Amino acid sequence: AQSVAQPEDQVNVAEGNPLTVKCTYSVSGNPYLFWYVQYPNRGLQFLLKYITGDNLVKGSYGFEAEFNKSQTSFHLKKPSALVSDSALYFCAVRGTGKLIFGQGTTLQVKP
Amino acid sequence: DGGITQSPKYLFRKEGQNVTLSCEQNLNHDAMYWYRQDPGQGLRLIYYSQIVNDFQKGDIAEGYSVSREKKESFPLTVTSAQKNPTAFYLCASSIAGPLSYNEQFFGPGTRLTVL
Numbered sequence: 758a759q760s761v762a763q764p765e766d767q768v769n770v771a772e773g774n775p776l777t778v779k780c781t782y783s784v785s786g787n788p789y790l791f792w793y794v795q796y797p798n799r800g801l802q803f804l805l806k807y808i809t810g811d812n813l814v815k816g817s818y819g820f821e822a823e824f825n826k827s828q829t830s831f832h833l834k835k836p837s838a839l840v841s842d843s844a845l846y847f848c849a850v851r852g853t854g855k856l857i858f859g860q861g862t863t864l865q866v867k868p
Numbered sequence: 869d870g871g872i873t874q875s876p877k878y879l880f881r882k883e884g885q886n887v888t889l890s891c892e893q894n895l896n897h898d899a900m901y902w903y904r905q906d907p908g909q910g911l912r913l914i915y916y917s918q919i920v921n922d923f924q925k926g927d928i929a930e931g932y933s934v935s936r937e938k939k940e941s942f943p944l945t946v947t948s949a950q951k952n953p954t955a956f957y958l959c960a961s962s963i964a965g966p967l968s969y970n971e972q973f974f975g976p977g978t979r980l981t982v983l
Contacts, residue, residue, distance in 0.1 A: 799977065801960075801972075803972070806971055854966055855913050855916070855966045860909060861910055
């Protein structure tokens with residue numbers, strides 16, 4: 758079965774500390790993986806994607822993600838969190854004929 | 869929100885009414901999508917279209933209908949057959965269809981509430 762799991766409903770981190778938002782996936786074949794961010798009552802904004810090549814992908818707003826094929830994971834990271842990073846984050850994988858989204862992880866960055 | 873507009877921002881529907889949500893894009897993208905977002909459930913695909921005058925059902929198409937008469941427009945009608953339509957609806961587009969590796973660009977959303 759094709760699926761995406763974001764095991765944490767919420768991640769709390771202090772401003773200035775590193776953050777990680779976890780994502781694991783299950784698809785057949787080579788995965789195409791995406792991260793999006795959503796601010797309250799807004800649409801999703803694309804952050805980054807993994808298609809092929811380097812396992813460390815750099816994206817918008819200082820975010821990066823590490824693709825790990827053996828662990829079927831694609832965790833989102835940032836070296837130093839900002840209060841303005843507080844939002845809802847979605848991981849997605851290209852499935853058969855559609856993009857499959859995780860349930861989302863709320864990131865709360867406290868001053 | 870990347871060249872995709874959705875209107876209205878808020879919509880209220882009475883029981884038994886059909887309502888139409890507008891989605892327009894000026895990105896010259898071939899593919900367009902409609903998603904429904906409910907709290908804690910992520911995004912679920914309602915319909916998508918890869919080309920004008922063609923569209924495909926997604927995972928939760930029952931009670932919804934779409935049309936794609938122009939490349940830039942992909943309106944969604946929520947019919948009275950949709951049992952629980954209260955949700956946040958998101959329109960998206962991409963250069964090519966869902967089998968590609970192109971990212972999707974999202975509109976700002978329409979919040980539909982059934983009174």
